[in-house]
Amino acid sequence: MSTTLPTPVPVSLPETEEFWAATAEGKLLLRRCDDCGIPIWYPRPFCPVCGSFRTSWSEASGRGTVYTFTVVHRSGIPGYREALPYVVAYVELAEGPRVMTNIVDCEPDDVVVGMPVRVVFHDTGQGSALYRFQPDPTATDDGS
Amino acid sequence: MTIRGKAFIAGIYEHPLREIPDRSNSQIHAEVAAGALADAGLSFSDVDAYFCDSSAGFGPLSMADYLGLRLTHVDSTETGGSSYVVHVGHAAEAIAAGKCQVALITLAGRPRSAAMAGRPGGGGATPDMVFEGLWGMSGAVTGYAMAATRHMHEFGTTSAQLAEVKVAASLHAQHNPNAFLQEPMTVEEVLESPMISSPLRRDDCCVVTDGGGALIVVSPEVARDLSRVSAKILGHGEAIKHADNGRLDLTYTGAVVSGPRAFEEAGVTQADIDYASIYDSFTITVIETLEDLGFCAKGEGGRFVLDGALVAPDGRLPFNTDGGGLCNNHPSNRGGITKVIEAVRQLRGEAHPAVQVPDCTIALAHGTGGSIGTRMGSSTLILGTEDA
Ligand SMILES: [Zn+2]
Numbered sequence: 001m002s003t004t005l006p007t008p009v010p011v012s013l014p015e016t017e018e019f020w021a022a023t024a025e026g027k028l029l030l031r032r033c034d035d036c037g038i039p040i041w042y043p044r045p046f047c048p049v050c051g052s053f054r055t056s057w058s059e060a061s062g063r064g065t066v067y068t069f070t071v072v073h074r075s076g077i078p079g080y081r082e083a084l085p086y087v088v089a090y091v092e093l094a095e096g097p098r099v100m101t102n103i104v105d106c107e108p109d110d111v112v113v114g115m116p117v118r119v120v121f122h123d124t125g126q127g128s129a130l131y132r133f134q135p136d137p138t139a140t141d142d143g144s
Numbered sequence: 145m146t147i148r149g150k151a152f153i154a155g156i157y158e159h160p161l162r163e164i165p166d167r168s169n170s171q172i173h174a175e176v177a178a179g180a181l182a183d184a185g186l187s188f189s190d191v192d193a194y195f196c197d198s199s200a201g202f203g204p205l206s207m208a209d210y211l212g213l214r215l216t217h218v219d220s221t222e223t224g225g226s227s228y229v230v231h232v233g234h235a236a237e238a239i240a241a242g243k244c245q246v247a248l249i250t251l252a253g254r255p256r257s258a259a260m261a262g263r264p265g266g267g268g269a270t271p272d273m274v275f276e277g278l279w280g281m282s283g284a285v286t287g288y289a290m291a292a293t294r295h296m297h298e299f300g301t302t303s304a305q306l307a308e309v310k311v312a313a314s315l316h317a318q319h320n321p322n323a324f325l326q327e328p329m330t331v332e333e334v335l336e337s338p339m340i341s342s343p344l345r346r347d348d349c350c351v352v353t354d355g356g357g358a359l360i361v362v363s364p365e366v367a368r369d370l371s372r373v374s375a376k377i378l379g380h381g382e383a384i385k386h387a388d389n390g391r392l393d394l395t396y397t398g399a400v401v402s403g404p405r406a407f408e409e410a411g412v413t414q415a416d417i418d419y420a421s422i423y424d425s426f427t428i429t430v431i432e433t434l435e436d437l438g439f440c441a442k443g444e445g446g447r448f449v450l451d452g453a454l455v456a457p458d459g460r461l462p463f464n465t466d467g468g469g470l471c472n473n474h475p476s477n478r479g480g481i482t483k484v485i486e487a488v489r490q491l492r493g494e495a496h497p498a499v500q501v502p503d504c505t506i507a508l509a510h511g512t513g514g515s516i517g518t519r520m521g522s523s524t525l526i527l528g529t530e531d532a
Binding site: 005008010011015016039040041043044049067072073074077080086088089090096098099101102113114130 | 271272274275276277278279280281282283286289290291292293294297338339340341342343344387389390391392394518
């Protein structure tokens with residue numbers, strides 16, 4: 001088990017205020033296009049697929065699989081360099097987007113591509129939380 | 145309109161130093177500019193177009209002022225390490241359109257002397273930087289490592305295959321007295337180097353060096369009057385590959401777009417390429433780029449580089465004969481300009497004799513900027529000898 005990861009406070013832009021506020025309540029929001037229906041990532045009030053500005057929030061399932069990952073063994077980033085080794089990954093959410101994050105609550109060497117994961121929130125103490133992912137013991141085998 | 149044969153690279157210069165603690169970026173820009181102009185047999189007063197990235201100050205204004213340039217055309221396109229390859233293409237376009245005759249392109253930076261600090265908390269003001277700045281991405285290697293993991297997962301690429309790329313670069317670097325790393329390496333040595341960000345080890349990474357380089361791109365009329373041998377610009381392609389609304393695929397690069405455009409404009413195929421400068425920020429960068437440029441099928445890059453395929457002069461595709469970013473030089477954390485410089489050396493027959501490709505008439509230089517792990521610029525340049 002790696003040392004606890006730091007919880008840097010995200011810079012909140014006007015269009016992501018609701019997103020970060022929801023994380024503090026344990027919710028992972030996805031911006032969705034009201035015209036073509038596609039989930040948008042990273043969150044923005046514009047659909048890069050169809051060009052629409054008609055978008056709204058919906059709550060994500062918080063489940064996904066590991067698309068790819070790396071175990072970081074060298075880092076100069078304060079907070080992270082004290083937590084080596086740690087895992088940076090792209091998790092493919094059940095809704096489609098591949099989201100950069102950390103995999104936590106398991107040995108870094110146990111992470112594999114395709115592994116089912118579920119979201120956990122690490123509070124920053126500043127009205128936001130970081131969405132990270134842990135192995136999902138409840139996932140069925142047909143996931144990936 | 146095409147740029148084929150409408151512009152020539154008449155001057156090149158690579159700064160000889162790899163650690164420069166005592167000079168400003170501006171001075172290094174000036175030194176490499178002077179070096180490339182001297183190589184071409186031109187002077188500052190001949191320059192009427194200037195190209196730079198965001199390291200030169202307030203766009204091109206600062207260096208135009210510093211150098212006292214009188215310009216009719218400027219361009220500060222910023223696509224990371226691929227910028228300078230883009231600049232060559234844009235210079236050729238401007239020359240073909242009659243906007244200028246002598247274009248100066250410079251790069252300078254001192255990452256070795258002024259180590260870059262980490263940025264927890266998201267740092268940047270754009271949402272992409274916020275959402276990617278929270279997870280301990282430790283420099284560029286983290287994103288490239290995730291690309292390597294996925295490439296290995298989908299295609300069975302191995303760490304030993306990645307190591308072959310470094311070995312080939314090191315075999316070339318031993319002949320370059322300015323190279324940062326000059327010792328030949330073996331696959332075993334690369335595999336024993338410390339893990340940085342799995343699966344990438346220290347020796348899968350490029351060097352961190354101060355320094356820079358410059359290029360002079362001129363019109364056919366100017367090239368004709370110069371005594372120095374020029375390289376003819378045959379074709380160019382550029383592309384941005386981005387995260388695609390979170391559906392990014394890390395197994396390929398923007399070269400899938402920039403490569404075919406360059407080959408088409410040049411009117412040549414992969415089989416015509418005698419020498420290739422392939423951007424080598426990391427070993428995985430080379431594997432994916434070789435596939436995307438069509439030198440082998442997607443997924444076959446790891447197998448393609450075996451058996452000394454990249455080793456000059458006799459390999460199937462001699463690459464990065466200066467030692468590349470992996471061993472020679474990656475000035476300002478950007479390798480694009482040195483890629484063009486070594487391609488011109490090969491076409492002039494002025495690479496080190498031990499690595500000079502015999503009868504080198506068509507060369508390719510490819511630049512990669514930003515990160516394969518998120519969003520990136522790709523630029524492909526195809527050059528020929530003066531009569532190609
Ligand atoms: Zn849409």
